[in-house]
Amino acid sequence: MTHLELTGVAIDFPTSRGPFRALDGVNLKIDQGEFVSLIGHSGCGKSTVLNLVAGLYEATEGGVVLEGKEVREPGPERAVVFQNHSLLPWLSAYENVELAVRQVFRNSKTRAEMKDWIEHNLELVHMSHALHKRPDEISGGMKQRVGIARALAMQPKVLLMDEPFGALDALTRAHLQDSLMEIQARLKNTVIMITHDVDEAVLLSDRIVMMTNGPAATVGEILKIDLERPRNRIELADDARYNHYRHQVLSFLYEKQHKPDQDNSQSRSPSGKSTPTKTAPIAATETPIATEDTVLAQDMHSSKTSTGETTAPAAA
Numbered sequence: 001m002t003h004l005e006l007t008g009v010a011i012d013f014p015t016s017r018g019p020f021r022a023l024d025g026v027n028l029k030i031d032q033g034e035f036v037s038l039i040g041h042s043g044c045g046k047s048t049v050l051n052l053v054a055g056l057y058e059a060t061e062g063g064v065v066l067e068g069k070e071v072r073e074p075g076p077e078r079a080v081v082f083q084n085h086s087l088l089p090w091l092s093a094y095e096n097v098e099l100a101v102r103q104v105f106r107n108s109k110t111r112a113e114m115k116d117w118i119e120h121n122l123e124l125v126h127m128s129h130a131l132h133k134r135p136d137e138i139s140g141g142m143k144q145r146v147g148i149a150r151a152l153a154m155q156p157k158v159l160l161m162d163e164p165f166g167a168l169d170a171l172t173r174a175h176l177q178d179s180l181m182e183i184q185a186r187l188k189n190t191v192i193m194i195t196h197d198v199d200e201a202v203l204l205s206d207r208i209v210m211m212t213n214g215p216a217a218t219v220g221e222i223l224k225i226d227l228e229r230p231r232n233r234i235e236l237a238d239d240a241r242y243n244h245y246r247h248q249v250l251s252f253l254y255e256k257q258h259k260p261d262q263d264n265s266q267s268r269s270p271s272g273k274s275t276p277t278k279t280a281p282i283a284a285t286e287t288p289i290a291t292e293d294t295v296l297a298q299d300m301h302s303s304k305t306s307t308g309e310t311t312a313p314a315a316a
Contacts, residue, residue, distance in 0.1 A: 002029045002030070002031060003030055003031050003032040003033075003034070003066070003067065003157075003158075003190055004029075004030040004053065004064070004065070004066050004067075004158060004190060004192075005028070005029050005030070005064070005065045006026050006027060006028045006029075006049070006052070006053070006062070006063075006064050007027055007062050007063060007065070008025060008026075008027060008061060008062030008063075009023060009025075009026040009027070009049075009052060009059045009061070009062040009063065009064065010023055010024045010025060010026070010059065010060050010061035010062060010216075011023045011048060011052065011057060011058075011059050011060050011061075012060045020215060021060075021215055021216045022045050022048050022214060022215060022216075022217065023045045023048055023049065023052075023214075023216070023217055023218065024216040024217070024218055025062075025218045026045075026049065026062070026217075026218050026219055027219065028209060028219060028222075030190060030192070031190075032188070032190055033188040033189070033190055034190055034191075034206045034207065035184060035190075035191045035193070035204055035205050035206045035207075036191065036192050036193070036205060036206065036207050036208075036209060037192075037193050037194070037195050037200075037201040037204065037205040037207075037208045037209065038050070038192065038193070038194045038195070038209050038211060039194075039195055039196065039198070039201050039208055039209070039210055039211070039249065039253070040210060040211030040212070040213070040217070040220075040253070040257070041211075041213055041253065041257065042196075043213070043214045043215075043217075044211040044212065044213055044214050044217045045211060045214055045217040046194045046211055047162060047194060049211075050080075050160050050162055050192060050194055052064055052071075053066075053071065053078060053158065053160060053192060054074060054078050054080055054160055055071045055072065055073045055074040055075060055078060056074055058072065066078070066157065066158065067157065076103075076104045076154045076155075076156065077156055077157040077158065078156055078157070078158045078160060079151035079152070079154045079156035079158075079159055079160065080151065080160045080161075080162065081144075081147050081148055081151045081159065081160070081161045081162070081164045082147070082162050082164070083162060083163040083164060083165075083166045083167050084167070085135070085140075085143040085144050085146065085147040086147060087135045087143055087146055087147060088135075089134065089135050089136060090134070091134065092131065092132045092133060092134055093122060093127055093130055093131055093132070093133055093134075093135075093138070093142075093146045093149075094118060094119075094122065094131040094132060096135075096146055096150055097118045097121060097122060097146065097149050097150045097153050098114070098118050099150075100150045100151075100153055100154050101114050101117060101118055101153050101154075102114065104153075104154050104155070105117070117153060118153060119131070121149040121150075121152050121153040122146070122149045124149060124152060124183055124186075125145040125146070125148050125149045125152075125179060125183070126145065126179065127142060127145050127146060127149060130142060139172070140167065140168055140172065141168055141172035141173075141175065141176060144164060144165070144168065144176060145176065145179070147164075148164070148176075148179075148180070148183075152183070152187070152189075156189065157189075157190060158189070158190045158191075158192065159189045159190070159191045159192075160191075160192050160193075161191065161192070161193040161194065162193075162194050163194050163195060163196065164176075164193070165177065165197075165200070166195075166196070166197075173200075174233065177200060177203060177204060177233075178233075180204065181203075181204060181229070181230065181231065182230075185229065185230065193205075198246055198249045198250055198253070199246065201249060202225060202227075202242060202245045202246050202249065203231060203233060203236065205225050206224070206225060207222055207223065207224050207225065208222070208223040208225065208245075208249060209222050210222070210223065210249065210252045210253070210257075212257055213257050220252060220256070220257060221252055221256075223245060223248055223249065225245055226241070227239070227241060227242060227245075
């Protein structure tokens with residue numbers, strides 16, 4: 001049964017040269033409890049898709065439907081975990097989670113129930129030993145665990161993750177990937193995660209949604225990952241199916257959707273002189289972190305925007 005559906009989604013952003021179409025014709029169906037990764041080159045609209053599901057962007061065309069109800073604004077049933085943990089530095093791990101719990105459950109849980117619920121969610125991410133430590137007293141991986149606990153404590157129907165492990169070292173990232181698989185197996189949350197890491201996508205996902213290059217990006221291909229759970233990264237390293245899936249994603253990214261390195265903002269003219277390369281305006285924006293309300297809005301909501309297993313047409 002379809003839990004979340006994006007149908008004919010397109011979004012335009014205003015620029016001085018007129019509307020810039022970031023996404024066009026995005027169709028995607030996601031089932032309850034499914035783990036879906038979005039992958040693609042920078043500028044392909046992955047974060048924009050996530051922001052539309054979160055309810056902070058509104059589609060220019062088409063729409064997003066969650067459990068039969070159109071998504072038009074942020075809500076606690078869609079929690080977001082960012083690459084930046086977004087913890088308030090003057091609050092302890094416990095107090096950072098408490099901030100979200102009080103906002104969501106202040107009319108439905110007693111103080112004792114909220115305390116138990118906060119401690120339960122910190123235990124899920126293996127942070128019971130650091131309940132009363134502030135962010136500057138714990139490691140980067142531990143901070144991200146607290147950010148995940150805060151999102152889970154809202155009991156979201158959909159957990160949205162925007163490169164949650166991108167800023168961590170490889171070993172810490174692996175530990176958190178294992179923790180996420182463990183948590184998702186227990187809670188059966190629907191998860192949508194953005195990643196640039198092919199191995200991470202194959203290890204964690206039930207399906208990988210591969211996006212075409214922007215502008216007017218869309219769903220290029222959807223790859224179903226038929227690997228038994230629980231998954232062990234050591235065993236999968238020599239698994240032929242794992243490596244086949246990995247090859248398919250790499251083939252899409254570097255053959256079908258090859259994108260030259262655009263970090264260099266200059267290109268060569270026929271005369272051999274360097275000329276500036278024109279780039280499309282950036283649609284997504286960074287959300288500043290300043291106050292408790294700002295951080296809570298990020299975690300509880302995030303930024304505003306049905307495909308089966310068939311391939312959608314690539315963007316021009």
